[in-house]
Amino acid sequence: MTAPRIHPSAVVEAGARLGDGVEVGAFCYIGAEVEVGDGTTFGPHCSVHGPTRIGRENRFIGHCAIGGEPQDKKYHGERVELEIGDRNLFREFTTINRGTGTGGGITRIGHDNWFLAYTHVAHDCMIGNSCVFSNNATLAGHVTIGDHVIMSGFAGVHQFCRIGAHAFIGMGALVNGDVPPFLMIAQDGYGRPRGINSEGLKRRGFDADRISAIKRAYRAVYMSGGSLEDARAKLAELAADSEDARAFLAFIESSERPLLR
Incomplete structure (x- = not known):
């Protein structure tokens, strides 16, 4: 067993549970109802609010805001959660919100995903495995993302939309409808289908x-x-x-x- 390594300037509230080999960098905050799996690391200035469960071997590079309250006017302090799987990478200034009481109560992220700088995942989103969110990609609330989806830089998805597995959303495309699996979406005002994601397949x-x-x-x-x-x-x-x-x-x-x- 390897005890967690916590920088002297970090704050870890009583009740937080940190697994073997967890590293908490300078000026981080880990809330009371946060559970962190073995081998996960937090760079400087990360904040994690609960209830949040984080799996094994995730990397939070720095200035990530994880498990914050949902940005929803209908939220009134009810108990809502965030669940993150294993081996995800979260780059600088990524923001991930917890769910809402009226939207299922949980935001859930799978395994082996990459969230690059300034990406945002809103309340009640469901994200699969092995996805890539390029810089500034943004999801509104209640969005469902399948496995192996690529969101290019500055792409955005309207609330309640679904993106099927293996889809590719081009740079700056704004998605306001459901995208079936395997499709490639490119910008033309709002994004529109432009064939299938042959290269990714x-x-x-x-x-x-x-x-x-x-x-x-x-x-x-x-x-x-x-x-x-x-x-x-x-x-x-x-x-x-x-x-x-x-x-x-x-x-x-x-x-x-x-x-x-």
Whole structure:
């Protein structure tokens, strides 16, 4: 066992639980209802408010504001939480808020994500695994992000929207509808679909047949010129032979907000 290393200028409230090998840098604040897993490190001037649970081997580089109250006028001090998984990286001035009582009560972040400088995750967001949030990427409240999503610099997502797995949101794109998995979104005022994220899929081991099936699914929804109901019918046909087309169809059928088209 390795005892936590706490800088003399840091404040760790009674009731905080720090795992083996945790490092707390200069001028940090760790609140009373904060639990930190083994090997997690905090650079200077980080603040963590609870209730917050942080997993193993996370790195908070400096000036991060984690677990603060939600920026929501309906919040009146009820008990709400933040949960962070393992091996995430949080760069300078990242802000992550806890949930709201009316929105599920928790903000949840998975594993192996990168949050670069000045990124913001608002209340009640749900973020998967292995995502990258480039500088100044911003999520409003209640946003759901799938696995392996890339948010480019200055991209933003409207509240209650969903971004499917393996999607790529281009620099400065503003997303105001649900984005199915595998898509690439580029800026044109508000962001609009611009094909599929072929390069990202190749890097993650998708073979040519899978990528071709995803392209057919994309064309059925975005290039056929038909209605969304027509697109669903075509996707249902493609889903018989493609797991990825089934994922595309399942996402669309579960959408409560308008699809970004």
